[in-house]
Amino acid sequence: MNTEKHMLEIRWHGRGGQGAVTASKMLAESAMTLGKFIQAFPEYGSERQGAPVKSFTRISDQKIRYHSQVNTPDVVLVLDPTLLGVVDVTEGLGEDGILIINTPAQPAEIRKQLNLKGRKIFTVDATGISLRHLGKSIPNTPMVGAIVGITKMLSAQAVADDFRVKFKDKFRPEIVEGNVKCIMDATTEVKSE
């Protein structure tokens, strides 16, 4: 029962250490900077490197009035393609739901692999993009770029600018700019069916 239809509910799948939790918060914080109401929360289990983790983001034009789990997400992002077949990434994802997967493969290949009917599948080589700009596999900022590019609910440029502001004291300038390129490239490199 989701009675607040003006809200976007997002579920992130990753493995411990890939930045799914950080991505869920980063997207929420950018959305808030741009005037939305937000929630972001991880599903806590045993926190170990490499274990499957889930995290959630809610973005709304109105105040969010409840704290239940996200059971029927509008968008699901998968940061690690090896989770496909291990975790049911489509659980609760409606017929019109959006599935975004970090993989160099085409959406059609994923549809076949998952034997999936309905939903919209997008793929983006987030690992490749992060290797290109950061020299290591940190797929979370490209995935933020991908969802922004697909849903158009926020301006990619505004999200990138927000990243610069938020992380300028935390990372070296080349890391900040590398992440900004990750966000921007993913918005255009994401593949639809």
Added chain:
Amino acid sequence: MPELLALTGNDAVAYAMKQINPDVVAAYPITPQTSLMQKFADYVADGEVDTELVLVESEHSAMSATLGSQAAGARSMTATSACGLALMWEILGITSAYRLPVVMPVVNRALSGPINIQGDHSDTMGARDCGWIQIFSENAQEAYENTLQAIRIAEHPDVLTPIMVTLDGFIISHGLETVKVYDDAPVKKFLRDYQARYTLLDPSKPLTLGALDFSDYYFEHKVSQLQGMLKSPQVILDVGKEFYKTFDGDCCYGFYEAHEMKDAEMAVIVLGSTAGATRMVVDDLRSRGVAAGMIKIRSYRPFPYDEIARELANVKAVAVLDRSIAYGADGGPVHGDVRAALYGKHPVPVMSNYIYGLGGKPIDMEHIMGVFDDLKESIVKGHPKRRVGYINLKEGNTPSLVG
């Protein structure tokens, strides 16, 4: 101008502590400690507060150090959660007995056995009778505002009683949400400077703390301790009103929030973060013409017995949601309180109790809708469908002697 920030519940309470700028904070990173104290330690390290942060060797010591410095006349705080609170237990009663206005945020989490670090109310319910005021928060905004108000309530000369401000573990403590924070200057003005009425460090007015007190006066002293608790309701209301007037907030500032209770035939009573989903379910039922209502309890100790009885005067069926079990009692602790509130009232609603969410077990709007379905049925039948039910429990796990 108030500012909107993306904060976790822990961040929001740490922000309140930054604005309170306590003289002393004592802390120990027991498992499970929370990022609340970590964030506050950042403020100390960055020079944003003048607080003396005392790092001690256990939660028992954290409470002891807080007690000691408060007795010396310093505004003192600590924060804890779950097993940390359990380890403080001995000192909780001493703090309230000395009438020391300590404010302690508590992140509500499960107690060990089996090991679990997720949200439920077992920890503070276990500390229910330690003589502390307990104020529950629905979300990060309330956790922030309640922490600020608690300072004024605890330090009021009529009250001088310590306060736990609670927020639900993980759901609120670790979830990021939009929080409106108020400017430092008006907050500082609202909080006022702390002037301890009695202090150990004033040789012109010597006093004794920790004296031996046998059957000659122990009982009298324990009863006199009640004064603060008995006078606190008016202060809780006054401080809430002043906070609301000063900051134009939109949280709950009374003992409880009654939502759609005016002509409600059935009602759910709830504490903490589950109030949000309950309110949404009530609104959904109302939109379909069902006379449903809900009550969110903010001040659990002192408990608003008369007020709750008044709210329920015309209700036909009520369900109390408890996020802890009172073993050997009739369901959960809140259930017992609501039953006590209704004793001697006529007519009484059909009553049932639902235990939920222990150790972080999810509760969704569907579950609360199910509770209202049960209430509907119980109105028709004139008796509760379940006296004590268990929400979202795996099948086959219901205790055999409980219907």
